[in-house]
Amino acid sequence: MMSFSQMFFNAGSRKRRYLCFMTNKLPRKKVTMPPNPCATRWNSWFYAVQYHREYFGLYKEFIEMETQVCGRSVPQSVERLQDMLQDPNLAQSLNVQINIMADKCKHILNLLDIFESRRPVTTKIFNYLEDLQVVIAANKEMQYEVCDEYFKEFDLPRCTKTEILRTVGEAYVNAEEKLTKYMSVRF
Numbered sequence: 001m002m003s004f005s006q007m008f009f010n011a012g013s014r015k016r017r018y019l020c021f022m023t024n025k026l027p028r029k030k031v032t033m034p035p036n037p038c039a040t041r042w043n044s045w046f047y048a049v050q051y052h053r054e055y056f057g058l059y060k061e062f063i064e065m066e067t068q069v070c071g072r073s074v075p076q077s078v079e080r081l082q083d084m085l086q087d088p089n090l091a092q093s094l095n096v097q098i099n100i101m102a103d104k105c106k107h108i109l110n111l112l113d114i115f116e117s118r119r120p121v122t123t124k125i126f127n128y129l130e131d132l133q134v135v136i137a138a139n140k141e142m143q144y145e146v147c148d149e150y151f152k153e154f155d156l157p158r159c160t161k162t163e164i165l166r167t168v169g170e171a172y173v174n175a176e177e178k179l180t181k182y183m184s185v186r187f
Contacts, residue, residue, distance in 0.1 A: 092155070
């Protein structure tokens, strides 16, 4: 996501080419630029993941086109993306990871929207955070069988699938540690 975001930094003509490309590929949709993840707004990362999930299949073609347009002066972010998307195993692995994260982040996005709203939630915060703990605990040890739906359309070796599940599990373990630490200090 960072390489994709960096590709458009100070690149107005690339943004126009991207929007034109997406409009041609998806004539019935209102095309927008991908959300730009911001370090201080967690939900911006999750919205970006959901955007990338929807359009990931079009990226390889756009990057190839962009590489041709740039000629010898291809930016590093575009080269990085091209390298990632040219490797079938890595591209499929990224796609699976984005799909998992896009599905699993829905609960967190709902909570972030609640916390950022103008409605008072102080009396309910602990309950919301306990619910989040349950969701995190349920997802930190995802089994292959539970995630089979994410792997169906991809031809990935079993070891790659295992590595993806390990990475996702580690992310949940880290999130659980931070949430537990936060809840024990704050409450």
